Amino acid sequence: MLETQQNEIDVIARRSQAAWEQWAELGRVRRADAMRAAAAVLDDAADELVPLALAESHLGEPRLRSELVRTTFQLRLLADTVCDGGYLDVRVDHAAPDWPMGARPEIRRWRVPVGPVVVFAASNFPFAFSVAGGDTASALAAGCSVILKAHPGHPQLSERTGQLVAGALERAGAPAGTFQVIFGEQAGVAALRHPLVKAAAFTGSLAGGRALYDIAAARPEPIPFFGELSSVNPVFVTPAADAARGEQIAEGLVGSFTLGAGQFCTKPGVVFAPAGASLVSALRVRELPAPAPLLNGRIAELYLAGERRLRAHPAVQVLNEGEGALSDPPAPTVLLTTADAVIADQRSLLTECFGPTVLIAEYTATEQLLEVAAALDGQLTATLAAEEHDAIARELTAVLVTKAGRLLWNQWSTGVSVTHAQQHGGPYPATTAPGTTSVGTAAIDRFTRPVAFQGFPVALLPAELGDESVAPRLVDGQPELPRPSAGA
Amino acid sequence: MLETQQNEIDVIARRSQAAWEQWAELGRVRRADAMRAAAAVLDDAADELVPLALAESHLGEPRLRSELVRTTFQLRLLADTVCDGGYLDVRVDHAAPDWPMGARPEIRRWRVPVGPVVVFAASNFPFAFSVAGGDTASALAAGCSVILKAHPGHPQLSERTGQLVAGALERAGAPAGTFQVIFGEQAGVAALRHPLVKAAAFTGSLAGGRALYDIAAARPEPIPFFGELSSVNPVFVTPAADAARGEQIAEGLVGSFTLGAGQFCTKPGVVFAPAGASLVSALRVRELPAPAPLLNGRIAELYLAGERRLRAHPAVQVLNEGEGALSDPPAPTVLLTTADAVIADQRSLLTECFGPTVLIAEYTATEQLLEVAAALDGQLTATLAAEEHDAIARELTAVLVTKAGRLLWNQWSTGVSVTHAQQHGGPYPATTAPGTTSVGTAAIDRFTRPVAFQGFPVALLPAELGDESVAPRLVDGQPELPRPSAGA
Incomplete structure (x- = not known):
């Protein structure tokens, strides 16, 4: 497999930057549909992908087939999470002249995607923690574009999976560049260092993960690095x-x-x-x-x-x-x-x-x-x-x-179910970001950041921040469930 | 003001470690009460504290009085947030044999305090971003112990505020060591490097904040550093x-x-x-x-x-x-x-x-x-x-x-209201942690991390994770409001 040249990274990063704003603007329903389309394409390609994975990983066919099921399920579950909207953490504070510390202005807050994300694929799950794995799914769900650094252990599978996912996303309306795959360690490091990249995720070894964490932290603009490194699981x-x-x-x-x-x-x-x-x-x-x-x-x-x-x-x-x-x-x-x-x-x-x-x-x-x-x-x-x-x-x-x-x-730790309450993380060296998870629907949070709007006309805000509840939210400090829309 | 000696830091960190586990175990209601007691003591001491602040900051008396009001309001609002329990992000997934990726085990998840936290106080808000300020309030609310590095700009005020807060917390049942104040740059760095410290917060300059961020990231166990550094607010x-x-x-x-x-x-x-x-x-x-x-x-x-x-x-x-x-x-x-x-x-x-x-x-x-x-x-x-x-x-x-x-x-950015929807943060160099806020009730999230329990007997779990809804939660992916208890 040809390595991506370092001088290509700037073009790739700019394409990723151009893509993510449109990807986020597609809206939650179309974004979720595009993710489901990618899942369907991968399911349909099982008979092509599983033999590729088998040849490159030595993992058995039953395991690889079930790992692919897990992977496409994960894409769909995160698509559902996007539609539910709870991850947006919408908060609306109405103006309150009698707020005890002094009159409170109107503030409406939600979480937005952070921008282009670099994902470093793992060796040991050629589907579920690799090209179309959990980090990719949660970054795409958040509305971020993804630059996926393929693992050298399964290059053919990575290339083919990348083609299928990028193609499916584009046919479903995602801008070109929403999902790109790169190859080679130096290319990965160059992407991690690129100023347009705003977060990174990694699953792998302690030595490799720490080296990349250090690079992310030493950037002129340090970025969050969500690394899953090492655990003896006592x-x-x-x-x-x-x-x-x-x-x-x-x-x-x-x-x-x-x-x-x-x-x-x-x-x-x-x-x-x-x-x-x-x-x-x-x-x-x-x-x-x-x-x-x-x-x-x-x-x-x-x-x-x-x-x-x-x-x-x-x-x-x-x-x-x-x-x-x-x-x-x-x-x-x-x-x-x-x-x-x-x-x-x-x-x-x-x-x-x-x-x-x-x-x-x-x-x-x-x-x-x-x-x-x-x-x-x-x-x-x-x-x-x-x-x-x-x-x-x-x-x-x-x-x-x-x-x-x-x-x-009285259960065994292997076999991590992808669910709403799952937590796959922990203090260092288990991860570099103990406040987060890389498996389960909460994994999406890593690729978002809060933005508050103070005093904005509702007409200038997205529907989620308006006066109708279309997502779960906190209104003046009280949790509120979404109201069924008039058409429902 | 005497500087804290570096060889004292180990004793202080161990005291903080011993304290936080008990502080967290007090439970949410008693923790909230202790925070309210600290607020009351500070309010009562206004006539002593404001002149100290005036002498050390040159800020006018009206501003300092209103800043103290803001500070104690913030302690109380975060105490209320602790009682509401939404910040725990409780998630319950019941076992589901027909989960599409394979049978799902029962998983119950919430957020726990991270452990001892070092807070670096700011110069420009001698009350609200200093000893008993927002970082302290949110770390205490989360169930963490706090080692507060006083700002050299207002040492007398810092010492006195620290005494009052520590005393009030202890009288309300907090273990000794829940809140400690240290003085001097070298002491602050030593605390930041101490292995028992699990997170740090800072408000100040770009140069100072970046230096501390780099120290936190270079530790053998890197820790989250929530720094608020620099902004031109266009x-x-x-x-x-x-x-x-x-x-x-x-x-x-x-x-x-x-x-x-x-x-x-x-x-x-x-x-x-x-x-x-x-x-x-x-x-x-x-x-x-x-x-x-x-x-x-x-x-x-x-x-x-x-x-x-x-x-x-x-x-x-x-x-x-x-x-x-x-x-x-x-x-x-x-x-x-x-x-x-x-x-x-x-x-x-x-x-x-x-x-x-x-x-x-x-x-x-x-x-x-x-x-x-x-x-x-x-x-x-x-x-x-x-x-x-x-x-x-x-x-x-x-x-x-x-x-x-x-x-x-069409409003002005100065005067940051402390509310549920407030967001005081932003991409670097505004902060080192763009996914978080240092003002408002969401500030508590910084000092927590998720923990999932798989297959545990409910008797071994805290009430919040049991079968009665005592806090807002996500049950099998559906948001659920707390049910009023039988006695209510």
């Missing part, structure tokens, strides 16, 4: 849960940490289990899934280096491994250590190892769980395998709320 | 508006740009007027207010240097000035240039000059207004003095929406 198993269903937890854990060959941002990477747990016994003897090829040679190399580093740690031993655990493709591995060792050397033992490995850390007293939790870096998820009567569960929850974006109760 | 006067009421606009402008001796973030700094406007004639002959002392010697020095730089520009002439315009205290000045000159040399002519000066830029065709607007940096405000039938007004509004946080129609 699991806390209480003695009561282990006693009640240690074997079942072992089964679920193996399914979760080997799903997609362990290449999920939300893969459980470390599990705290009571010393001598039946979970540990079950994991020792359980047959692990067969080796599965990783996404590409570079990922396999990084995984094997990380896995070797963990095994070389003096406090770590191998609890169970498939044949060829240190080969490529690697068989899954279960490693064993102690909670004390984790507390003593978090830097080595709580670093994400992207691939089919999990570290079990045995604890001797439940208080250690609180100590571990308090010492954690930011996480995308934290999971409790517990019983409702567990005294430790409430205390642990209170600590984990300060550390992770999503807490799970 | 005003666009259409020919029709000038013809209809040029003199009246001149009168309003003089009131606005000299208010508080021009020391407002929202001071109109540049006004685009038709060549030969009656506005310009009126400004030429209008008597300007008397000289007023600036906040302190440093501000006066910076102002006079900036004013001299503007006057030395070859395209700038003095349209009107009071006697002693280049002395300290300075008399107000009205400067004159052309829109072409502004377009040709924005860097010189569109740089904020903090103090009683305004630049009038004459244009010869209304299209120039669109050109100027498109070239603007980010702004806190942009103002139209226009008539509803002006064709240019709609076009100009569309461009200005992309540049400013608040647009005004």
Whole structure:
């Protein structure tokens, strides 16, 4: 695949700038329709796209087909969100001469798109976190144009997906340039640095994401950088849960940490289990899934280096491994250590190892769980395998709320549903923007900013800010639901 | 005033960390009550505080009294916002086996406080953007603890206000350490760098704010930095508006740009007027207010240097000035240039000059207004003095929406009301976080982050996430108003 030349980036950025204002002006209904048209085109092209993805990612066909379903569902759900209009956060304050701090003028506020956005695609979800993935869908939904930097792991798929999406959007009335795909690391950096670009989104590694974050922050005009970087997704198993269903937890854990060959941002990477747990016994003897090829040679190399580093740690031993655990493709591995060792050397033992490995850390007293939790870096998820009567569960929850974006109760963190209440985010290094999510309908908020109109004639304002409620809004501080229009 | 020593910062940060978890756990009603108690104590101390502020700021007594009213009103309005609970953005998705992308688990999401926050106080509002100002009020409202770095311009007032607020909060049940005041630039930087601090807010200069932003972004764990830095707040006067009421606009402008001796973030700094406007004639002959002392010697020095730089520009002439315009205290000045000159040399002519000066830029065709607007940096405000039938007004509004946080129609930008719909923010350099506001009830959002609970027993969750609606929320994607409780 030819790399986009740096001198092309200025043309691409200007095209993106020209496009987004028209794209936003199409209005919410036409924008939503264009997104639905893009979803339909991708669905129709499944038999062309899935083989491309298969050849470039080594992920299995069933997984890729369901990932494409997820991707087009996401485009449609965000199109619905655009129509609902709640994300606009419309607020109307009528003039109030008796406002206690002094007469209040009339102010009407909503959220507008920020402008052109650069999205860096991920390797591990060639559909759902890539060209037409969640970041693209939420930026387009907000009314932004998108410059998509393709991941080098699946260039053919990226190019074809990009053509299909751009074509569908244009046929549905979007201006040319609403969606553009670029290739190559240097092109991505040049786009991130371009003055017309107003925000960026990224899913990938800690090193790569931090480097791009630093570039965004060092611009003459710094811009928001929504990066999803790194998480070990700790699991806390209480003695009561282990006693009640240690074997079942072992089964679920193996399914979760080997799903997609362990290449999920939300893969459980470390599990705290009571010393001598039946979970540990079950994991020792359980047959692990067969080796599965990783996404590409570079990922396999990084995984094997990380896995070797963990095994070389003096406090770590191998609890169970498939044949060829240190080969490529690697068989899954279960490693064993102690909670004390984790507390003593978090830097080595709580670093994400992207691939089919999990570290079990045995604890001797439940208080250690609180100590571990308090010492954690930011996480995308934290999971409790517990019983409702567990005294430790409430205390642990209170600590984990300060550390992770999503807490799970007796469920597994892999498989992130796209919903209204979903939260895929968390304090650094899970993300560079802990106040936001990159999955779910709230993901749209990242690409908007509030603008208030003071004293404007209603005729000069968009319908959403007028006197009829066409979207949920806050009127003089009171929440108000949209009223059905006269025609409804 | 003794500066806080850097080695004290670790103790202060740990105290802040210990406090915030308890402060958040007090619950919304008690937290709101504590904030109202702090407001009451400040109101009661007006006769002590206003003279302190007067001695340290040179702002007049009426202004300082009304600023204190604004400050305590703000604490109370944010306390009400805490009780309303809309800011929690509660979302409940029930389990849905038929969710199109695959069975949906139950997810319940709300926003939690981020942790200890450092607030850098401003010089120009010794009450409202200082110790007990908007950033403090919104961080406390969110459930965060606050380390307040006092502004060196009013140390005695800061110390006393800090004592009163901390005392009132503690008496109302807040843990010690919920609110702490520190002094000195190095102490502020040390606090900003402290690993326990999770966000920072700042109102001040471009140079100072950018330096702190860079420090926040370069931390091993970067944190959100909500800085409000610099704005020239352009005003666009259409020919029709000038013809209809040029003199009246001149009168309003003089009131606005000299208010508080021009020391407002929202001071109109540049006004685009038709060549030969009656506005310009009126400004030429209008008597300007008397000289007023600036906040302190440093501000006066910076102002006079900036004013001299503007006057030395070859395209700038003095349209009107009071006697002693280049002395300290300075008399107000009205400067004159052309829109072409502004377009040709924005860097010189569109740089904020903090103090009683305004630049009038004459244009010869209304299209120039669109050109100027498109070239603007980010702004806190942009103002139209226009008539509803002006064709240019709609076009100009569309461009200005992309540049400013608040647009005004035939009103003046100074005097920012604290309301539900207010937006005090904008693209860089107006702020470092264009998606947020530092004034109004939405300011609380900056200090929260979302957390989702998947599959949790309701008994382990806060009431807000339970099955009774006690706050506005989104249930399965549908907005729902709180139901009155049984006792109501």
